[in-house]
Amino acid sequence: MKKLISLLTAAALCLALAGCGGSGSEATRQVNLYTWENMFPQEVLDAFTEETGIQVNYSNFDTDETMLARLEAAEGGDYDVVLADDYIIETAIAEGLVAPLDKEALSNYGNIDPFYQGQFYDPDDTYTVPMGSGVQTIVYDPARVSVDVKGYKDLWDPAFADSIAITSNFRVMNGMALKILGESYNTSDVATIQAAGQKLLELAPNIRLIKDDNVQDDLLSGEVSAAVMYTSQVTMACLANPELEVVYPEEGVGFGIMAMFVPSAAPHSAEAHEFINYLLRPEVAKQVFEFQGYYCTNQASYDLIEPEMQDYLILPEEFKSNTEMIENISAEASEAHVQVWTEFRSACGL
């Protein structure tokens, strides 16, 4: 008897383990949205549900890489709309995890600013709808800095000793040195990357902080006097302290695009298109971008954006010509980048 009970318990537990992950009912229409935290204001999602009856299930990832790994495991299923960074989308498309968009279902498609279209990750705009863009800018506090900052090279000024914050994305940071040398972000030439590494080593004494999240806090609190930051952080910093100076580096502006796509085996493809089309409405886009703090990619909403936010949310026309995106590069080149970066960080060491 005892043996029987043990056996039964064992069997039940095994079943319980195996039974995890059953699917829910399909009675209500829904769309599974997969992106970073805090990309859409709740009001926008609620209004969509109210209007269409489609429930939005928001799940988030912390990095693009997590997203791609999950999508790969799900073989392009589980999620209906994914919003992620340009370079990872290129890989996702190459892996066959992205479905072509049905443009017929996207009546608001024309609202997209063409500047953000036809880029390297989706040259024919077959798969993606851009939803936000960021550039890397230098922000500094003129109250604490005597240098007139025009570009990346000014960060090398000894006056900045131990007072600069940079991000931990090594393609962006090694890229600063590449730009100073007049090279492309995406060079695959190992010798050039190493030369940039030598240049970068000279910057080490000026680095106080290497950090991705909330760098604006360190700039605002006075921990650092200048920082290389992403657009949403710049927006937050400038709204908190309008005295801060924002510099679009004269060597060239690195920028990235976030775009939405529908995975190849999305369970609710029709709802996904409906959702994307909704987000492309000018008044909805306005709400989303004012919430995100990234550059608006929806030209129909430019005039709707609140006047005090216009400067931060619309990429100035004069900088559009001098931009370059960071693309995927060869394994060999990317290995050279990690080495350069590791050496640089050790040189910043304490």
Added chain:
Amino acid sequence: MSKPKPRQKSSLWLTALPLYIFTLLFVLGPLVYMVVLSFQQRAEVWGVLNEYTLDNYLNILQPVYLNTFLQSFKLALASTGCIILIGYPFGYFMAKLPGKWKGRMMLVLMVPFWTNSLIRLYGWIIIFRANGPLDALAMGLGLTDEPLKLLYTYPAVLVGMVYVLLEFMILAVYSSAEKMDWGLVEAARDLGASPLRAFWTVTFKLTLPGLLSGVILTFIPSMGLFFIADILGGNKIVLVGSLIQDQLMRAHNWPFAAALSVILMAMTSLMIALYKRITHTSELEGIL
């Protein structure tokens, strides 16, 4: 320690079967996967190829990567040193407290554990930050005129390490000092040993297993706690952990990240083996 009773012949082990399956699947499985991965070749942009190579291990021998092991080792050594200096006396005197106070002290030690260590570390950021409480104190006392730039320095990282790991040392030393027969110390004193000599020949020897297990319990995690160096050191010390993260998340070189992890694990296993050799025990003191 009492010997375990001979196992009763019963079929109860069957109920534990799912647990064994679970462990094999979710603990051993990933480990094996990691080892296999470490011998594979990376693909150009994403994923791995089905080709096997030793390159990932040879890659570690480059000076820039060996240096990260050295940095990790140095930081772990420095933190463990500080932790011994504070933790050993703390654990020792805690064992000598009257029973009622032992319990209270234990509670005081445990309470911080109820909060996530990451959140507690953010507390240190507030304390260390420019114009923060410490700066205000130093300036108020006239010790300095401008902010001390305490945050994002090596000492700040050390404070964080000690703060997060100290409890493990205290509990390990306490549990071996608690079990000690203080009569032996008295006997040594009666036979003419000076207090220092009695401590050195009796107390220290008897609490050595606790101390060593404390060292293991603090040294090994401190090799891996790179987030402390990230948030209190401003990411400026390259530890093996953060190198693994860079390789995995940014360079997409999973096999190299796996090779680094395997070496790190081999190093820590070696330390545990060493501990067993020195103390002739298989259990770590202080793991309650």
